[in-house]
Amino acid sequence: MLTETSAQAARRCVAVLVAAPASGQGKTTVTAALARWHSRQGRTVRVFKCGPDFLDPYWHQLASGAPVHNLDGWMVGMDEVRARLHAAAGEADVILIEGVMGLFDGSPTAADLAQQLGVPVLLVVDAGAMAGSFGALVLGMRQYQPEVPWAGVLANRVATGMHAQMLQTSLREPDLWLGALARIGQGRDAQLLPERHLGLVAAHELPDAMARLNAAADQLADTPLGQMDWAAWQRWSVEFPAAAAAQPPTGQQALQPWLQGRTVAVASDAAFSFIYPANLDCLQAMGANLAFFSPLAGEGLPPCDALWLPGGYPELHAGKLAANTGLQADLRAHVAAGKAVWAECGGMLALGRQITDAQGQSRPLWDILPGTAQMQTRLAGLGMQQCVLQGSVLRGHTFHYSRFDCSAAEVGRTSRARQPVEPGKGEAVYRQGSVHASYFHAWFPSHPRAVAALLGAEPVCWDGPAELS
Structure with a gap:
Protein backbone atom coordinates (compact mmCIF):
# COMPACT_ATOMS: atom_id res chain seq x y z
CA MET A 1 0.00 0.00 0.00
CA LEU A 2 1.35 3.42 -0.92
CA THR A 3 0.72 6.87 0.43
CA GLU A 4 1.83 9.94 -1.47
CA THR A 5 1.58 13.58 -0.42
CA SER A 6 0.26 16.29 -2.69
CA ALA A 7 3.42 18.31 -1.97
CA GLN A 8 5.47 16.00 -4.17
CA ALA A 9 6.05 17.25 -7.69
CA ALA A 10 4.47 15.60 -10.71
CA ARG A 11 6.68 13.17 -12.63
CA ARG A 12 6.82 12.57 -16.38
CA CYS A 13 7.38 9.20 -17.96
CA VAL A 14 6.73 7.50 -21.29
CA ALA A 15 3.53 5.51 -20.80
CA VAL A 16 1.24 3.40 -23.00
CA LEU A 17 -1.92 1.42 -22.21
CA VAL A 18 -2.11 -1.74 -24.33
CA ALA A 19 -5.74 -2.59 -25.08
CA ALA A 20 -7.82 -4.61 -27.55
CA PRO A 21 -11.39 -4.89 -28.85
CA ALA A 22 -11.87 -8.10 -26.82
CA SER A 23 -10.07 -10.79 -24.86
CA GLY A 24 -7.79 -13.16 -26.76
CA GLN A 25 -6.44 -10.57 -29.21
CA GLY A 26 -2.84 -10.78 -27.99
CA LYS A 27 -2.47 -7.78 -25.69
CA THR A 28 -0.59 -9.78 -23.03
CA THR A 29 1.92 -10.99 -25.62
CA VAL A 30 2.39 -7.46 -26.96
CA THR A 31 2.73 -5.93 -23.48
CA ALA A 32 5.29 -8.54 -22.42
CA ALA A 33 7.13 -8.21 -25.75
CA LEU A 34 7.30 -4.43 -25.33
CA ALA A 35 8.58 -4.81 -21.78
CA ARG A 36 11.26 -7.23 -22.92
CA TRP A 37 12.19 -5.11 -25.95
CA HIS A 38 12.64 -1.96 -23.86
CA SER A 39 14.55 -3.89 -21.20
CA ARG A 40 16.95 -5.14 -23.86
CA GLN A 41 17.56 -1.50 -24.81
CA GLY A 42 18.74 -0.90 -21.25
CA ARG A 43 15.62 0.97 -20.14
CA THR A 44 13.91 0.59 -16.80
CA VAL A 45 10.37 -0.71 -17.35
CA ARG A 46 7.44 -0.92 -14.95
CA VAL A 47 4.35 -2.87 -16.00
CA PHE A 48 0.83 -2.74 -14.53
CA LYS A 49 -2.26 -4.82 -15.21
CA CYS A 50 -5.80 -3.43 -15.28
CA GLY A 51 -8.39 -5.33 -13.30
CA PRO A 52 -8.06 -8.54 -11.32
CA ASP A 53 -5.49 -10.89 -12.82
CA PHE A 54 -2.85 -13.19 -11.36
CA LEU A 55 -1.39 -14.91 -14.44
CA ASP A 56 -0.52 -12.17 -16.96
CA PRO A 57 1.61 -10.33 -14.35
CA TYR A 58 3.96 -13.32 -14.08
CA TRP A 59 4.92 -12.80 -17.74
CA HIS A 60 5.27 -9.06 -17.30
CA GLN A 61 7.42 -9.50 -14.21
CA LEU A 62 9.75 -11.84 -16.08
CA ALA A 63 9.92 -9.45 -19.04
CA SER A 64 10.51 -6.30 -16.99
CA GLY A 65 12.41 -7.68 -14.01
CA ALA A 66 10.13 -5.91 -11.53
CA PRO A 67 6.94 -6.74 -9.58
CA VAL A 68 3.66 -6.03 -11.37
CA HIS A 69 0.76 -4.35 -9.59
CA ASN A 70 -2.92 -4.26 -10.53
CA LEU A 71 -4.83 -1.09 -11.35
CA ASP A 72 -8.59 -0.74 -11.07
CA GLY A 73 -10.70 2.29 -10.24
CA TRP A 74 -13.09 0.27 -8.04
CA MET A 75 -11.15 -2.61 -6.51
CA VAL A 76 -7.87 -0.75 -6.01
CA GLY A 77 -9.19 2.83 -5.90
CA MET A 78 -7.99 5.78 -7.96
CA ASP A 79 -5.91 7.30 -5.15
CA GLU A 80 -3.88 4.08 -4.95
CA VAL A 81 -3.73 3.85 -8.77
CA ARG A 82 -2.31 7.37 -9.03
CA ALA A 83 0.12 6.78 -6.18
CA ARG A 84 1.45 3.59 -7.80
CA LEU A 85 1.94 5.29 -11.17
CA HIS A 86 3.51 8.37 -9.62
CA ALA A 87 6.00 6.18 -7.75
CA ALA A 88 6.77 4.15 -10.88
CA ALA A 89 7.34 7.30 -12.94
CA GLY A 90 10.03 8.29 -10.46
CA GLU A 91 12.15 5.24 -11.24
CA ALA A 92 11.18 4.06 -14.74
CA ASP A 93 11.88 5.11 -18.31
CA VAL A 94 8.72 3.38 -19.57
CA ILE A 95 5.40 2.46 -17.95
CA LEU A 96 3.28 -0.16 -19.71
CA ILE A 97 -0.30 -0.86 -18.63
CA GLU A 98 -2.14 -3.90 -19.96
CA GLY A 99 -5.90 -3.44 -20.23
CA VAL A 100 -8.55 -5.95 -19.25
CA MET A 101 -10.88 -7.72 -21.72
CA GLY A 102 -11.92 -5.16 -24.35
CA LEU A 103 -11.12 -1.45 -24.18
CA PHE A 104 -14.69 -0.55 -23.23
CA ASP A 105 -15.55 -3.61 -21.11
CA GLY A 106 -16.26 -3.45 -17.40
CA SER A 107 -16.91 -0.54 -15.07
CA PRO A 108 -14.72 1.43 -14.90
CA THR A 109 -13.20 0.47 -18.25
CA ALA A 110 -9.60 0.54 -19.43
CA ALA A 111 -10.68 3.44 -21.64
CA ASP A 112 -11.88 5.32 -18.56
CA LEU A 113 -8.52 4.75 -16.90
CA ALA A 114 -6.63 5.95 -20.00
CA GLN A 115 -8.79 9.06 -20.19
CA GLN A 116 -8.48 9.92 -16.50
CA LEU A 117 -4.70 9.42 -16.49
CA GLY A 118 -3.97 10.83 -19.95
CA VAL A 119 -2.20 7.62 -21.03
CA PRO A 120 -2.38 6.93 -24.79
CA VAL A 121 -3.90 3.64 -25.98
CA LEU A 122 -2.04 1.16 -28.15
CA LEU A 123 -4.77 -1.00 -29.68
CA VAL A 124 -3.90 -4.63 -30.49
CA VAL A 125 -6.29 -6.24 -33.00
CA ASP A 126 -6.39 -9.89 -34.01
CA ALA A 127 -6.59 -9.28 -37.75
CA GLY A 128 -6.13 -12.89 -38.79
CA ALA A 129 -9.59 -13.12 -40.37
CA MET A 130 -10.12 -9.60 -41.72
CA ALA A 131 -8.90 -7.12 -44.31
CA GLY A 132 -10.76 -3.85 -44.98
CA SER A 133 -12.95 -4.33 -41.92
CA PHE A 134 -9.83 -3.71 -39.85
CA GLY A 135 -10.07 -0.02 -40.66
CA ALA A 136 -13.76 0.12 -39.81
CA LEU A 137 -13.18 -1.56 -36.48
CA VAL A 138 -10.34 0.82 -35.57
CA LEU A 139 -12.41 3.84 -36.64
CA GLY A 140 -15.29 2.76 -34.43
CA MET A 141 -13.00 2.14 -31.44
CA ARG A 142 -11.33 5.50 -32.01
CA GLN A 143 -14.59 7.44 -32.11
CA TYR A 144 -16.57 5.57 -29.44
CA GLN A 145 -15.02 7.60 -26.61
CA PRO A 146 -13.30 10.50 -28.40
CA GLU A 147 -11.64 11.89 -25.27
CA VAL A 148 -9.39 8.83 -24.93
CA PRO A 149 -5.82 9.60 -26.10
CA TRP A 150 -4.35 7.25 -28.72
CA ALA A 151 -0.87 6.02 -29.58
CA GLY A 152 -1.81 3.80 -32.51
CA VAL A 153 -2.80 0.33 -33.60
CA LEU A 154 -0.88 -2.92 -33.99
CA ALA A 155 -2.30 -5.76 -36.11
CA ASN A 156 -1.72 -9.22 -34.65
CA ARG A 157 -1.68 -12.70 -36.24
CA VAL A 158 -1.15 -11.33 -39.74
CA ALA A 159 -0.52 -13.94 -42.45
CA THR A 160 1.64 -12.20 -45.08
CA GLY A 161 3.15 -8.89 -46.09
CA MET A 162 0.29 -8.38 -48.56
CA HIS A 163 -2.20 -9.01 -45.75
CA ALA A 164 -0.45 -6.38 -43.64
CA GLN A 165 -0.61 -3.89 -46.52
CA MET A 166 -4.37 -4.40 -46.90
CA LEU A 167 -4.83 -3.77 -43.20
CA GLN A 168 -2.69 -0.65 -43.24
CA THR A 169 -4.44 0.91 -46.26
CA SER A 170 -7.85 0.35 -44.65
CA LEU A 171 -7.10 2.87 -41.89
CA ARG A 172 -8.77 6.29 -42.15
CA GLU A 173 -5.95 7.70 -40.02
CA PRO A 174 -2.73 6.31 -41.54
CA ASP A 175 -0.59 7.72 -38.70
CA LEU A 176 -2.17 5.19 -36.32
CA TRP A 177 -0.42 2.26 -38.06
CA LEU A 178 2.34 0.83 -35.86
CA GLY A 179 2.87 -2.42 -37.70
CA ALA A 180 1.88 -6.08 -37.86
CA LEU A 181 2.90 -9.21 -35.99
CA ALA A 182 2.92 -12.54 -37.80
CA ARG A 183 0.70 -15.48 -36.97
CA ILE A 184 2.81 -17.58 -34.63
CA GLY A 185 0.80 -20.77 -34.83
CA GLN A 186 -2.60 -22.39 -34.89
CA GLY A 187 -4.57 -23.38 -31.80
CA ARG A 188 -3.89 -22.97 -28.11
CA ASP A 189 -0.82 -25.20 -27.97
CA ALA A 190 0.88 -23.28 -30.77
CA GLN A 191 0.52 -19.86 -29.17
CA LEU A 192 3.66 -18.13 -28.01
CA LEU A 193 2.13 -17.73 -24.55
CA PRO A 194 0.05 -20.91 -24.03
CA GLU A 195 -3.36 -20.94 -22.34
CA ARG A 196 -5.56 -23.21 -20.25
CA HIS A 197 -8.67 -22.70 -18.11
CA LEU A 198 -8.43 -19.48 -16.04
CA GLY A 199 -5.96 -17.91 -18.49
CA LEU A 200 -2.33 -18.10 -19.54
CA VAL A 201 0.07 -20.70 -18.24
CA ALA A 202 2.21 -18.81 -15.72
CA ALA A 203 5.73 -17.93 -16.83
CA HIS A 204 7.38 -19.77 -13.93
CA GLU A 205 5.82 -23.05 -15.12
CA LEU A 206 7.63 -23.01 -18.48
CA PRO A 207 11.39 -23.59 -18.59
CA ASP A 208 11.65 -21.72 -21.91
CA ALA A 209 9.59 -18.71 -20.79
CA MET A 210 12.37 -16.17 -21.37
CA ALA A 211 13.09 -17.62 -24.83
CA ARG A 212 9.41 -17.15 -25.66
CA LEU A 213 9.56 -13.52 -24.54
CA ASN A 214 12.71 -12.90 -26.58
CA ALA A 215 11.01 -14.39 -29.65
CA ALA A 216 8.07 -12.02 -29.17
CA ALA A 217 10.43 -9.07 -28.69
CA ASP A 218 12.32 -10.03 -31.85
CA GLN A 219 9.08 -9.95 -33.83
CA LEU A 220 8.19 -6.59 -32.36
CA ALA A 221 11.59 -5.20 -33.30
CA ASP A 222 10.71 -5.68 -36.98
CA THR A 223 7.61 -3.47 -36.82
CA PRO A 224 7.44 0.32 -37.16
CA LEU A 225 6.71 0.41 -33.43
CA GLY A 226 9.88 -1.52 -32.64
CA GLN A 227 11.97 0.60 -35.01
CA MET A 228 11.00 3.92 -33.43
CA ASP A 229 13.87 5.76 -31.77
CA TRP A 230 13.67 6.96 -28.19
CA ALA A 231 12.78 10.52 -29.23
CA ALA A 232 9.71 9.18 -31.01
CA TRP A 233 8.68 7.20 -27.94
CA GLN A 234 8.90 10.35 -25.83
CA ARG A 235 5.93 11.86 -27.63
CA TRP A 236 3.93 9.51 -25.37
CA SER A 237 5.30 11.03 -22.18
CA VAL A 238 2.64 11.46 -19.52
CA GLU A 239 2.66 13.60 -16.39
CA PHE A 240 1.77 11.65 -13.26
CA PRO A 241 0.89 14.01 -10.40
CA ALA A 242 1.20 12.84 -6.82
CA ALA A 243 -2.02 11.56 -5.27
CA ALA A 244 -3.19 12.80 -1.92
CA ALA A 245 -2.93 10.24 0.87
CA ALA A 246 -5.93 7.94 0.57
CA GLN A 247 -8.55 8.16 3.31
CA PRO A 248 -10.20 4.97 4.55
CA PRO A 249 -13.78 4.42 3.32
CA THR A 250 -16.71 5.24 5.56
CA GLY A 251 -16.86 2.81 8.48
CA GLN A 252 -13.28 1.62 8.01
CA GLN A 253 -10.37 2.42 10.30
CA ALA A 254 -7.01 3.64 9.10
CA LEU A 255 -4.48 0.86 8.76
CA GLN A 256 -3.09 -0.27 12.10
CA PRO A 257 -0.59 -2.99 13.16
CA TRP A 258 -3.31 -5.55 13.76
CA LEU A 259 -0.94 -8.40 12.87
CA GLN A 260 2.10 -7.10 14.75
CA GLY A 261 4.16 -9.96 16.16
CA ARG A 262 2.12 -12.60 14.32
Missing part, protein backbone atom coordinates in the same frame (compact mmCIF):
# COMPACT_ATOMS: atom_id res chain seq x y z
CA THR A 263 3.49 -14.98 11.68
CA VAL A 264 1.26 -15.66 8.69
CA ALA A 265 2.18 -18.74 6.66
CA VAL A 266 1.53 -18.35 2.91
CA ALA A 267 1.36 -21.31 0.53
CA SER A 268 3.24 -20.37 -2.62
CA ASP A 269 4.00 -22.64 -5.57
CA ALA A 270 2.42 -23.73 -8.86
CA ALA A 271 -0.68 -24.98 -7.02
CA PHE A 272 -1.10 -21.78 -4.96
CA SER A 273 0.13 -18.89 -7.09
CA PHE A 274 -2.79 -16.46 -7.22
CA ILE A 275 -1.19 -13.84 -5.02
CA TYR A 276 -1.40 -10.07 -5.48
CA PRO A 277 1.90 -8.41 -4.50
CA ALA A 278 -0.23 -5.67 -2.92
CA ASN A 279 -1.79 -8.27 -0.60
CA LEU A 280 1.64 -9.25 0.68
CA ASP A 281 2.50 -5.57 1.12
CA CYS A 282 -0.72 -5.10 3.09
CA LEU A 283 0.03 -8.00 5.45
CA GLN A 284 3.49 -6.65 6.11
CA ALA A 285 2.13 -3.13 6.63
CA MET A 286 -0.07 -4.58 9.39
CA GLY A 287 3.04 -5.99 11.04
CA ALA A 288 2.83 -9.61 9.90
CA ASN A 289 5.89 -11.77 9.48
CA LEU A 290 5.37 -13.84 6.31
CA ALA A 291 6.51 -17.46 6.14
CA PHE A 292 6.26 -18.93 2.62
CA PHE A 293 6.15 -22.65 2.00
CA SER A 294 5.51 -25.05 -0.87
CA PRO A 295 3.01 -27.88 -0.41
CA LEU A 296 4.07 -29.31 -3.79
CA ALA A 297 7.67 -29.59 -2.62
CA GLY A 298 6.52 -31.74 0.29
CA GLU A 299 7.08 -29.00 2.85
CA GLY A 300 5.17 -28.94 6.11
CA LEU A 301 3.41 -25.97 7.66
CA PRO A 302 6.00 -23.59 9.12
CA PRO A 303 5.52 -22.36 12.71
CA CYS A 304 2.80 -19.73 12.42
CA ASP A 305 -0.16 -18.03 14.05
CA ALA A 306 -2.33 -18.04 10.91
CA LEU A 307 -2.39 -19.50 7.41
CA TRP A 308 -3.35 -18.00 4.06
CA LEU A 309 -4.05 -20.52 1.28
CA PRO A 310 -4.32 -18.49 -1.96
CA GLY A 311 -5.98 -19.65 -5.13
CA GLY A 312 -4.23 -21.51 -7.91
CA TYR A 313 -4.42 -24.90 -9.59
CA PRO A 314 -4.81 -27.64 -6.97
CA GLU A 315 -6.76 -29.65 -9.56
CA LEU A 316 -3.58 -30.01 -11.65
CA HIS A 317 -1.52 -31.20 -8.69
CA ALA A 318 -4.03 -33.14 -6.58
CA GLY A 319 -1.85 -36.26 -6.42
CA LYS A 320 1.17 -34.43 -5.02
CA LEU A 321 -0.95 -32.43 -2.59
CA ALA A 322 -2.67 -35.53 -1.23
CA ALA A 323 0.69 -37.27 -0.91
CA ASN A 324 1.91 -34.55 1.44
CA THR A 325 0.43 -36.29 4.48
CA GLY A 326 2.82 -34.47 6.79
CA LEU A 327 1.27 -31.15 5.80
CA GLN A 328 -2.20 -32.62 6.15
CA ALA A 329 -1.37 -33.56 9.75
CA ASP A 330 0.08 -30.08 10.34
CA LEU A 331 -3.11 -28.48 9.03
CA ARG A 332 -5.29 -30.59 11.30
CA ALA A 333 -3.16 -29.71 14.31
CA HIS A 334 -3.24 -26.02 13.32
CA VAL A 335 -7.06 -26.01 13.15
CA ALA A 336 -7.41 -28.10 16.32
CA ALA A 337 -5.35 -25.43 18.12
CA GLY A 338 -7.88 -22.80 16.99
CA LYS A 339 -5.42 -21.00 14.70
CA ALA A 340 -6.94 -19.08 11.81
CA VAL A 341 -7.00 -20.16 8.17
CA TRP A 342 -8.17 -18.01 5.25
CA ALA A 343 -8.55 -20.11 2.08
CA GLU A 344 -9.40 -18.57 -1.29
CA CYS A 345 -10.78 -20.47 -4.29
CA GLY A 346 -8.17 -23.14 -5.07
CA GLY A 347 -6.99 -22.94 -1.49
CA MET A 348 -10.51 -23.80 -0.39
CA LEU A 349 -10.72 -26.74 -2.80
CA ALA A 350 -7.45 -28.15 -1.49
CA LEU A 351 -8.96 -28.24 2.01
CA GLY A 352 -11.88 -30.36 0.78
CA ARG A 353 -12.29 -34.12 0.84
CA GLN A 354 -11.79 -34.73 -2.86
CA ILE A 355 -11.78 -33.16 -6.29
CA THR A 356 -13.29 -34.64 -9.47
CA ASP A 357 -11.96 -33.51 -12.83
CA ALA A 358 -14.05 -32.79 -15.92
CA GLN A 359 -13.52 -36.39 -17.11
CA GLY A 360 -15.02 -37.82 -13.91
CA GLN A 361 -11.80 -38.95 -12.20
CA SER A 362 -11.77 -38.23 -8.46
CA ARG A 363 -8.73 -37.67 -6.25
CA PRO A 364 -8.56 -37.20 -2.48
CA LEU A 365 -7.32 -33.97 -0.95
CA TRP A 366 -6.64 -32.76 2.61
CA ASP A 367 -10.08 -33.44 4.14
CA ILE A 368 -10.11 -30.40 6.43
CA LEU A 369 -13.40 -29.01 5.10
CA PRO A 370 -16.54 -31.18 4.63
CA GLY A 371 -16.80 -30.47 0.92
CA THR A 372 -16.12 -31.94 -2.51
CA ALA A 373 -15.07 -30.12 -5.67
CA GLN A 374 -16.22 -30.81 -9.22
CA MET A 375 -14.32 -29.29 -12.14
CA GLN A 376 -16.42 -28.04 -15.07
CA THR A 377 -15.73 -27.10 -18.68
CA ARG A 378 -17.94 -24.01 -18.35
CA LEU A 379 -17.14 -20.90 -16.36
CA ALA A 380 -18.92 -21.05 -13.00
CA GLY A 381 -18.08 -17.65 -11.54
CA LEU A 382 -16.70 -14.37 -12.91
CA GLY A 383 -16.72 -10.74 -11.88
CA MET A 384 -15.99 -8.13 -9.26
CA GLN A 385 -17.32 -9.07 -5.84
CA GLN A 386 -17.45 -7.62 -2.34
CA CYS A 387 -18.38 -8.81 1.11
CA VAL A 388 -19.31 -6.95 4.28
CA LEU A 389 -17.51 -7.67 7.53
CA GLN A 390 -15.85 -5.74 10.37
CA GLY A 391 -18.09 -2.76 9.60
CA SER A 392 -17.06 -2.11 6.00
CA VAL A 393 -16.61 -3.59 2.52
CA LEU A 394 -13.84 -5.98 1.49
CA ARG A 395 -13.43 -5.86 -2.29
CA GLY A 396 -12.18 -8.46 -4.72
CA HIS A 397 -13.37 -10.77 -7.46
CA THR A 398 -14.35 -14.32 -8.38
CA PHE A 399 -13.23 -16.49 -11.31
CA HIS A 400 -13.54 -20.28 -11.30
CA TYR A 401 -14.42 -23.36 -13.36
CA SER A 402 -15.49 -25.56 -10.49
CA ARG A 403 -18.34 -26.21 -8.06
CA PHE A 404 -17.77 -26.82 -4.34
CA ASP A 405 -20.47 -28.64 -2.40
CA CYS A 406 -19.78 -27.99 1.27
CA SER A 407 -21.75 -28.69 4.44
CA ALA A 408 -19.77 -26.25 6.59
CA ALA A 409 -21.66 -23.28 8.03
CA GLU A 410 -22.25 -20.45 5.57
CA VAL A 411 -21.47 -17.30 7.57
CA GLY A 412 -21.38 -14.74 4.78
CA ARG A 413 -21.98 -14.18 1.11
CA THR A 414 -20.42 -11.89 -1.44
CA SER A 415 -22.32 -9.66 -3.84
CA ARG A 416 -21.57 -7.93 -7.10
CA ALA A 417 -19.69 -4.65 -6.99
CA ARG A 418 -21.84 -1.84 -5.57
CA GLN A 419 -24.83 -4.17 -5.18
CA PRO A 420 -26.52 -5.56 -2.05
CA VAL A 421 -26.46 -9.28 -1.33
CA GLU A 422 -29.03 -11.22 -3.39
CA PRO A 423 -30.37 -14.62 -2.28
CA GLY A 424 -28.59 -17.39 -4.16
CA LYS A 425 -26.14 -14.99 -5.80
CA GLY A 426 -22.50 -14.26 -5.13
CA GLU A 427 -20.09 -16.61 -3.39
CA ALA A 428 -20.61 -18.34 -0.05
CA VAL A 429 -18.11 -17.81 2.76
CA TYR A 430 -17.81 -20.98 4.85
CA ARG A 431 -16.60 -21.41 8.40
CA GLN A 432 -15.47 -24.66 9.98
CA GLY A 433 -13.85 -24.07 13.36
CA SER A 434 -11.05 -21.54 12.79
CA VAL A 435 -11.20 -21.93 8.99
CA HIS A 436 -12.85 -19.36 6.72
CA ALA A 437 -13.02 -20.27 3.02
CA SER A 438 -14.62 -18.94 -0.15
CA TYR A 439 -14.25 -18.69 -3.91
CA PHE A 440 -13.83 -14.95 -3.26
CA HIS A 441 -10.36 -13.56 -4.02
CA ALA A 442 -9.93 -10.61 -1.65
CA TRP A 443 -8.03 -7.40 -2.38
CA PHE A 444 -6.52 -7.00 1.08
CA PRO A 445 -5.76 -3.23 0.95
CA SER A 446 -9.48 -2.47 0.43
CA HIS A 447 -10.24 -3.45 4.07
CA PRO A 448 -7.11 -4.49 6.01
CA ARG A 449 -8.92 -4.88 9.33
CA ALA A 450 -11.24 -7.50 7.81
CA VAL A 451 -8.25 -9.46 6.53
CA ALA A 452 -6.59 -9.24 9.94
CA ALA A 453 -9.78 -10.66 11.48
CA LEU A 454 -9.89 -13.53 8.98
CA LEU A 455 -6.30 -14.26 10.04
CA GLY A 456 -7.25 -14.40 13.70
CA ALA A 457 -6.38 -10.92 15.00
CA GLU A 458 -9.93 -10.45 16.33
CA PRO A 459 -13.32 -12.18 16.07
CA VAL A 460 -14.84 -12.00 12.59
CA CYS A 461 -18.04 -9.97 12.60
CA TRP A 462 -20.44 -10.53 9.69
CA ASP A 463 -22.51 -7.48 10.39
CA GLY A 464 -25.19 -6.60 7.88
CA PRO A 465 -25.14 -4.03 5.08
CA ALA A 466 -22.47 -1.33 4.97
CA GLU A 467 -22.17 1.60 2.60
CA LEU A 468 -21.62 0.19 -0.91
CA SER A 469 -19.41 2.36 -3.08
